[in-house]
Amino acid sequence: MVGEQSGACLEGATVQVVSGQGPIGQSITQRTPCDYWSWDGGVVFRDLTPGVEMTLRASAPGWTTEEKIVVPHSGGQMAVFIELSKSK
Numbered sequence: 001m002v003g004e005q006s007g008a009c010l011e012g013a014t015v016q017v018v019s020g021q022g023p024i025g026q027s028i029t030q031r032t033p034c035d036y037w038s039w040d041g042g043v044v045f046r047d048l049t050p051g052v053e054m055t056l057r058a059s060a061p062g063w064t065t066e067e068k069i070v071v072p073h074s075g076g077q078m079a080v081f082i083e084l085s086k087s088k
Helices: none
Strands: 014-020 027-029 054-059 066-070
Touching: none
Parallel strands: none
Antiparallel strands: 014 027, 014 054, 054 066
């Protein structure tokens, strides 16, 4: 999920696979509404290899762009929160 400090999702945020495994270059717009405290909304990448890292880039209009290295694990979904700040 891509959000701001309060844990709220950012409307129109996208997550792109920058490197590592997965569909490199693929960009997905997160589903809203969503929040850090629920499993609804956000972005889902499927068929990933556990233990193999990937770099994700999150962005949203009017907000900073952040990258995060993620290492998926086996056994169900894994929640990752990427926090953006207001652009100056």
